Amino acid sequence: MSARLELDNVSHRYGGDAPALETLSLAVEPGELVALLGPSGCGKTTALKVVAGLLRPESGDVRVDGQSVVGTPPERREAAMVFQKPLLFPHMSVARNVGFGLRMRGARRDDAERKAHEALRRVRMESFADRSPEELSGGQQQRVALARALVTGPRLLLLDEPFSALDANLREEMRDLILGLQREGGHTTVFVTHDQEEAVVLADRIALIFGGKLQMYDEPQAFYGRPATREVARFFGATNFIRGHAENGSIRTSLGDLELEKPAPPGAATLTIRPEAVRLEEGQNSFQARIVSASYLGTQVHYELRAAGTTLRAALPPHVRLAVGEEVTARLPAESLWVLEEPSAVSYQ
Ligand code: ATP
Incomplete structure (x- = not known):
């Protein structure tokens, strides 16, 4: 089952004066796909790391289904993250890469294998199960990374610019894949991008962030027709x-x-x-x-x-x-x- 995610007045500073995130509050409904959108350095990745548990916020709360997870380590958050670079183990087959997380959690080998194949099927990579990651293209590796994120049945799927290194055609394929997964699985998904078009195509709602501050949180059409400020209006063309x-x-x-x-x-x-x-x-x-x-x-x-x-x-x-x-x-x-x-x-x- 997918989860409801809430960020409540989350602030973070890495040192120095300017906070990377300032009192960020937003709620993501179960099964919703939300894009965190904004220019480079605006705090999108910081927000995602806070949700994943890779970063403890300076202040504020993160709640999953109403329960605070700020003190919960990443592996116990039921959240899976896909990074810009796929980070696959080169010495393991594609299937073993995907099943690795399950094995680490004590799953039996045949069970891990069966679930890995199922996850690979969902990203249309089943026929590559026995290959080495090095034999795959960048787009295929990214799909394997997505399968690895899906295999544990996460309640939150966190994607950090997973398509930005891909060329235009592959990016479109990945968008379709994410939309398809969303329709069949209904994961609560938070997706980081600096690409306004990508956010509009994929997201149910967009959180637009400038300089660590939320500027507007609404459905894509609202950013064209009902922008909050001049800056928001301009960002959308x-x-x-x-x-x-x-x-x-x-x-x-x-x-x-x-x-x-x-x-x-x-x-x-x-x-x-x-x-x-x-x-x-x-x-x-x-x-x-x-x-x-x-x-x-x-x-x-x-x-x-x-x-x-x-x-x-x-x-x-x-x-x-x-x-x-x-x-x-x-x-x-x-x-x-x-x-x-x-x-x-x-x-x-
Ligand atoms: P990009 O799209 O370029 O990845 P972003 O919107 O994801 O950017 P963040 O990576 O969250 O932005 O960074 C927000 C701010 O915090 C930036 O000013 C960045 O320089 C700073 N920052 C990020 N990580 C660190 C770190 N580990 N130490 C110090 N400052 C950091």
Whole structure:
């Protein structure tokens, strides 16, 4: 059975001033796949090591099904970790590598062998059972490492950038494999990556971390449509920001009064809208604009529009061909406009 994982105000410092993790709190539901995403050095691996028990946090708690595991050694946590490099024993066959953990726990040889073959079948490596790891490609070795993690029936599967050393095709294969395993086994999985696309494809929810601090924890679509801050919005690709002032539910901006789906609280507000959501049509929230640049990208054309001193980006399908200098009517649909939160107002409890 998969477990519920909670990190509660976890902080860690390796020495020096800047903490590697600062009051990180998040809960992963049983069977959920969560990606820890963020730029290099943001603390993702530190968080995973804390969960695995390879690192004792300076403060805070880690709970599995409601029970603290901070004092529990890694081998008793029922968590299995797969590292960026496969770390297989070169002098053992693939099957013995996979069964090794079971043998160490006192399993009988035939039992370990049977379970190792079953785990290899799950990662589609059964026909390689008698090979030496040295005879395998990087992607195959990584699949064996995954089988080794699965063989003990862990309640938590922890993956630290397991595909980053693989080429694009193999990475895609591994993604499919992880998604397949997730569907059949329902492991609670925490997955570290710095690749935003990988997180979006794989994760039920993404925890975005910058500088040891959680910025946003939500389902992938929310990072495009409902980002918490400017930095979060930018990390997920090109976007527009529009400053304004909320009054009577709509936002007064240089482009006119913009209506939202839900009224915003009064005061200064920054709106965001993705270039793909900008429309060239009359209607609610429309205004006159001039095309100032156009770049043809095959599947899309990217335009810069200028209106009332504001420059906006719009990404449109390639059959819409507009010339630089042309006057157009642009519209910002209410359902695609989002008011950013102040960083201090963001809470994830
Ligand atoms: P990457 O994607 O590059 O692996 P990361 O997000 O996983 O990065 P961590 O490895 O958790 O980041 O590191 C977080 C911070 O802690 C970094 O500033 C790093 O330099 C520092 N750090 C990590 N391990 C140690 C260590 N053993 N001793 C001292 N500082 C460390």
